[in-house]
Amino acid sequence: MINKQGLNLKILFDSSVLIAAFVESHPKHKNALLFLTKANNREFELLVSSHTILEVYSVLTSAPFKPKITPAIATQLIESNIxxxxxxxxxxxxxxxxxxxxxSGANLSGGIIYDAIITECALKTKADEILTLNPKDFLRLTEGTSVKVSSL
Incomplete structure (x- = not known):
């Protein structure tokens, strides 16, 4: 996939997309896995914030998935897919x-700051798009920027 400048499209995944791709029982698994497969096939450049890696590990090892995802399996998923x-x-x-x-300037408080970290990573790398299952906060945070927010 090519962006408007004729360069490889850069897509930053948030943790929700990666978790959906890794967990077969997730309702968005097929769509998320399709995008991860496209990234693996180098159809676009996949970007992931360092914060997202830790969040993925935390969720994979603590959520009540069936079967349970052990720390070793979570590590294997992260290493082979991120x-x-x-x-x-x-x-x-x-x-x-x-x-x-x-x-502070936007009078925003609470957990949105974690999405602001992801957004800052997208801006820093000149990502074309943030792919998420939770677009609401990202849409607010990217307003007035060139970063597109897409949801599966």
Missing amino acids: KTIAKTVTLIEEDYFNIVEKM
Whole structure:
């Protein structure tokens, strides 16, 4: 997939898409797995924030999935489906303080700050799109930017 500049499309996945791709019983599993397969086939550049990696591990190992996902299985899923396929996006100290300033300036509070971390990663890497199952906060956070928000 090519973006408007003729470059490979950059899509940043949030944790909800990755979890859906990894868990067969998830209602969005087939759609999420399709996008992960496209990323594996290099149809676009997959981006994942470092925060998302930790969130995926936390959810996989603590949610009541049947069968239970052990820490070893969660690690294997992350290594074979994120580490080997995606570009991991990290932020620096200054980025975190900028996020706090942006949130304060927009009078936003609470858990939306974690989606702001993902959004900042998308902006930092000039991602074309954020793919999520929870678009509401991302739509607010990307308003006025070139980053598109898509939901499965």
